[in-house]
Amino acid sequence: MRIDFTKMHGLGNDFVVLDARSQPLPPIDAALATALADRHTGIGCDQLILLEPSDTGDFRMRIFNADGSEVEACGNATRAVGLLHGEPARIETLGGVISASPSEQGISVEMGKxxxxxxxxxxxxxxxxxxxxxxxxxxxxxxxxxxxxxxxxxxxxxxxxxxxxxxxxxxxxxxxxxxxxxxxxxxxxxxxxxxxxxxxxxxxxxxxxxxxxxxxxxxxxxxxxxxxxxxxxxxxxxxxxxxxxxxEIVMTGPATESFRGSFDPADYGLTAGSTG
The missing domain is CATH 3.10.310.10 (Diaminopimelate Epimerase; Chain A, domain 1)
Structure with a gap:
């Protein structure tokens, strides 16, 4: 199974974004996140971002660091996801629900208190x-x-x-x-x-x-x-x-889409969800 991705960055802090909002993906785990983040043998990124449906926001954003650990929040990734979404959105994260909206200066994010x-x-x-x-x-x-x-x-x-x-x-x-x-x-x-x-x-x-x-x-x-x-x-x-x-903290800054592509987890000797 090939999985589509979007490569994005916010001031050089870069992300591989996977979108499971309209088309379900196999489970994404730490091993796959680490493999994709590798800059020599993977796509290369600081964080892997997974978008999913949400009951409390317009959608849910999950954030995996390059070492595979899942974390609560990422301001630059929120701006990138706000750009990808293209309109104001309430985004569920492990750190709480935050809001992102386009502005003249880029993407503004209400980060909470x-x-x-x-x-x-x-x-x-x-x-x-x-x-x-x-x-x-x-x-x-x-x-x-x-x-x-x-x-x-x-x-x-x-x-x-x-x-x-x-x-x-x-x-x-x-x-x-x-x-x-x-x-x-x-x-x-x-x-x-x-x-x-x-x-x-x-x-x-x-x-x-x-x-x-x-x-x-x-x-x-x-x-x-x-x-x-x-x-x-x-x-x-x-x-x-x-x-x-x-x-409330409000952060405003740019976000950029770099390119789009697809990958097969088997290319990395893995299957999505290989470690649970």
Whole structure:
């Protein structure tokens, strides 16, 4: 059986999108997600996105990282899916129902309200998440924010001077974070501007991370470093983030369709649903 896919990206954070809304697909599992994500022997992507029917939204979006783990939210993928859908939509995710709609600046996504208490991050034990009394070498006193998935944010002078390839996985897998964590290093350059790099759990360094941009903006606003509307610039480009007075986070930015194709799971020595 051949399965159709759409290759998309948001500021270089790239996805293979499978659409099971109108035509059912065999079960998609971690082994197939990992095989498709491989940039040498698969299609290549940071995340595999599966669209399914939903009882609570217009459709459901499932997100598999490159290592096969399924995660709660992905802001860039939501913009890509919003572009593919072509009209305003309420999208069910493991992190809750979010909304996406076309705008003059690309796709705007209402990401929900941030969660800041330690149990919602989650952390392994109670701790002040506003200024965490911890350090991993030179990275110290981060903010922890859950925006559908967990993030820690370190404010530094120069994000590009941080050895994220070494420190990212060290922090991601620290026992403090029972569900692992996304690691952000950011520099505030103006009251409305932040420079950001992100180590994504299960994927590694990416060119952009929409939830990371949202979490970082919230952390900076909480500390009084920026105003409630801010441009977050990642290696792949800028995202506009607003934390509205009603508590809702709105992210706006571009999304792009790269190409379409099809594959046979047997090409990878697998069958869809091979591991359950």
């Amino acid at each position: 941030p969660r800041l208490d330690w149990e919602a991050i989650p952390l392994a034990y109670a701790m002040d998440t506003h200024t965490m009394p911890l350090a991993w070498e030179d990275l110290a006193n981060p903010v922890a924010v859950n925006v559908g998935n967990p993030h820690v944010i370190f404010f530094v002078d120069d994000p590009y001077a941080v050895d994220m390839a070494r420190l990212g996985p060290l922090i991601e897998t620290d026992p403090l974070f029972p569900e692992r964590v996304n690691v952000n290093v950011a520099a505030v350059t103006a009251r409305d501007a932040i420079t950001l790099r992100v180590w994504e759990r299960g994927t590694g360094l990416t060119r952009a991370c929409g939830t990371g941009a949202c979490a970082t903006a919230i952390g900076a606003i909480e500390r009084g470093l920026v105003d409630r509307k801010v441009t977050v610039t990642l290696p792949g480009g800028p995202l506009a983030i607003e934390w509205r007075e009603d508590g």
